[in-house]
Amino acid sequence: MEEQERINAEVIAVYPDKVKVIVDSLEDFQIAGESLKVGSYLRISDNDNAVLIAIIENFSIEVNDKGERKHLIQAFPLGIIKDNKFIRGGDSIAIPPKKVEPAREEEIKKIYEQSIDPKEVFTFASLSANHNIRIPVNGNKFFNKHIAVIGSTGSGKSHTLATIIQKAISEKSGEFALNNSHVVIFDIHSEYKSAFPDANFIGIDNLNLPYWLLNSEELEEILLDTGERDNYNQSSVFRKLVTENKKKHNPTLTKVFYDTPLYFDIKEIQSALYNLKEETKNSKSSNRFMINDGSYVCIDSSTSVDSGILLTDEQKIKKYFEGEFSFYPTKNQNITKGEYADGTLDKFFIRFQEKINQDRLNFLFSTESKSKSFEDTLKTLMGYIDGKSSNVTIIDLSGVPFEVLSITVSLISRILFEYGYFYKRLRNSKNPAEKVNNDIPLLLVYEEAHKYVPNSELAKYRSSKNSIERIAKEGRKYGVTLLLASQRPSEISETIFSQCNNFIAMRLTNPNDQGYVKKLLPDTLGSLIDKMPSLKAGEALLIGESIILPSIVQIDECKLPPSSNDIPYWELWKDEWKHLDINELKKEWYK
Numbered sequence: 048m049e050e051q052e053r054i055n056a057e058v059i060a061v062y063p064d065k066v067k068v069i070v071d072s073l074e075d076f077q078i079a080g081e082s083l084k085v086g087s088y089l090r091i092s093d094n095d096n097a098v099l100i101a102i103i104e105n106f107s108i109e110v111n112d113k114g115e116r117k118h119l120i121q122a123f124p125l126g127i128i129k130d131n132k133f134i135r136g137g138d139s140i141a142i143p144p145k146k147v148e149p150a151r152e153e154e155i156k157k158i159y160e161q162s163i164d165p166k167e168v169f170t171f172a173s174l175s176a177n178h179n180i181r182i183p184v185n186g187n188k189f190f191n192k193h194i195a196v197i198g199s200t201g202s203g204k205s206h207t208l209a210t211i212i213q214k215a216i217s218e219k220s221g222e223f224a225l226n227n228s229h230v231v232i233f234d235i236h237s238e239y240k241s242a243f244p245d246a247n248f249i250g251i252d253n254l255n256l257p258y259w260l261l262n263s264e265e266l267e268e269i270l271l272d273t274g275e276r277d278n279y280n281q282s283s284v285f286r287k288l289v290t291e292n293k294k295k296h297n298p299t300l301t302k303v304f305y306d307t308p309l310y311f312d313i314k315e316i317q318s319a320l321y322n323l324k325e326e327t328k329n330s331k332s333s334n335r336f337m338i339n340d341g342s343y344v345c346i347d348s349s350t351s352v353d354s355g356i357l358l359t360d361e362q363k364i365k366k367y368f369e370g371e372f373s374f375y376p377t378k379n380q381n382i383t384k385g386e387y388a389d390g391t392l393d394k395f396f397i398r399f400q401e402k403i404n405q406d407r408l409n410f411l412f413s414t415e416s417k418s419k420s421f422e423d424t425l426k427t428l429m430g431y432i433d434g435k436s437s438n439v440t441i442i443d444l445s446g447v448p449f450e451v452l453s454i455t456v457s458l459i460s461r462i463l464f465e466y467g468y469f470y471k472r473l474r475n476s477k478n479p480a481e482k483v484n485n486d487i488p489l490l491l492v493y494e495e496a497h498k499y500v501p502n503s504e505l506a507k508y509r510s511s512k513n514s515i516e517r518i519a520k521e522g523r524k525y526g527v528t529l530l531l532a533s534q535r536p537s538e539i540s541e542t543i544f545s546q547c548n549n550f551i552a553m554r555l556t557n558p559n560d561q562g563y564v565k566k567l568l569p570d571t572l573g574s575l576i577d578k579m580p581s582l583k584a585g586e587a588l589l590i591g592e593s594i595i596l597p598s599i600v601q602i603d604e605c606k607l608p609p610s611s612n613d614i615p616y617w618e619l620w621k622d623e624w625k626h627l628d629i630n631e632l633k634k635e636w637y638k
């Protein structure tokens with residue numbers, strides 16, 4: 048009895064998802080020098096030397112009928128330590144528990160440290176409740192599964208990305224200048240150059256993507272109006288021309304289809320379109336096209352002088368690729384308009400011409416883009432630059448016109464995915480016993496992911512959504528994983544989100560988003576998830592297969608920060624009136 052009375056803390060209830068503890072004096076309960084707070088850990092032991100570790104979720108004070116004040120602590124059971132090993136889940140402690148006390152720092156450290164083989168350890172955060180405790184994740188599992196970083200503006204997403212990538216590119220298993228990490232950042236706000244000054248930087252001025260690598264959907268998205276896409280004439284004429292032009296430029300290949308990623312000349316398509324919409328033909332012989340260039344003349348079908356007659360459709364189209372011709376007018380009663388010369392292609396032609404000659408789309412349709420080889424494109428996108436290779440490639444999308452943002456992201460993502468696919472095939476063909484599909488794995492980072500892969504069926508997002516969803520579903524086996532950052536998780540495609548295995552959930556204030564995230568996260572989190580709205584900048588709930596326990600952590604500060612979108616208004620406004628060079632501004636504007 049003596050001993051019983053001295054007990055200061057007692058477990059009064061054990062549920063699968065909750066432990067309740069009554070404490071007489073909080074002072075006596077705490078370990079000297081370690082203050083107890085929400086998020087601290089308790090150890091609850093039984094008579095069989097098993098120890099239940101639980102995380103404190105809340106405190107309250109209860110006054111009993113004798114007027115005595117007691118502290119009621121509710122904690123969420125995380126797992127059991129048995130034979131010096133920590134196991135997730137909390138249902139194997141013998142009841143009633145013998146003793147409850149705050150867990151010691153050493154014990155918690157051990158749980159995290161023991162959980163991961165040292166060579167797989169990757170660490171970028173500390174426990175929020177106790178910064179002395181570093182929180183490692185399993186680096187293989189972390190990067191091999193897609194990662195989602197979510198949080199409201201200002202919660203610390205960009206800094207978190209910077210920290211993770213900076214650490215990933217600097218850790219090495221030997222003595223060499225560059226490690227084998229490969230990260231491509233889709234940077235929509237020009238934020239990351241300052242965090243990665245040595246990166247391979249691609250902005251609108253040096254971005255060259257060959258239009259001929261666009262797939263049919265992407266091409267039609269740029270060149271045909273959405274409303275017109277269903278217009279059979281335009282789309283079928285365009286497909287026919289592209290296919291024929293690909294055949295023309297790749298004469299040695301036998302299988303050439305509309306969607307085969309082969310070179311074709313967009314200017315030649317333009318010429319052919321022009322000719323088709325202007326064409327006239329012999330009303331008696333519909334295969335005689337009335338090009339007025341001296342050699343292709345309207346001739347009598349009875350004569351054998353056939354120099355200007357193009358017999359098949361293919362031959363005609365081939366001729367039409369050569370340039371814009373003039374045609375005999377239809378005044379002559381024997382001459383009628385061609386099949387497409389009734390005005391059906393006029394609007395399409397104007398749009399086409401305008402698009403491919405637009406300065407803003409130079410990065411796709413310029414002579415440089417046209418002549419850029421597939422090899423060079425891939426090298427640039429992956430940072431394999433002769434003499435200046437780089438772990439990080441930043442694709443600054445801030446200058447890409449909004450209407451082609453989706454297809455730009457789509458094209459780049461698709462090329463990088465296919466790199467993984469074909470590289471795996473290559474490795475397997477060289478060595479059928481190969482176990483590692485890709486020894487040069489990539490991480491693709493999408494800031495503001497809801498802008499490329501929204502929960503929306505709108506045509507303008509279709510391309511990027513398709514490409515990124517494919518990576519979400521299949522990328523892992525080809526060594527291409529995603530890191531998605533978003534302030535509006537509820538607006539991200541669910542297909543993509545549900546494929547993520549590692550979550551870094553930062554402060555999230557919008558109730559819609561909170562609800563959505565709760566729904567997607569495992570329900571074994573207890574009330575940890577309710578902390579989301581109150582997290583500080585840089586604090587996050589780290590969840591996933593790569594970490595032994597869901598934990599509230601403080602992400603390490605990055606070495607070099609991404610550039611901030613926060614403008615110090617008040618300081619600037621208090622300064623002296625600033626001169627603004629409108630002419631200089633205009634030059635930039637009209638560039």
Ligand SMILES: Nc1ncnc2c1ncn2[C@@H]1O[C@H](COP(=O)(O)OP(=O)(O)O)[C@@H](O)[C@H]1O
Nearest residue numbers: 199200201202203204205206584585602603604
């Ligand atoms: N790990 C961190 N530790 C300390 N402060 C941080 C951390 N991460 C972010 N912050 C602070 O929070 C602010 C917002 O961070 P930022 O990464 O720009 O947020 P977001 O990208 O979510 O809008 C920054 O000014 C930064 O100083």
Ligand SMILES: [Mg+2]
Nearest residue numbers: 201204205206
């Ligand atoms: Mg940001």
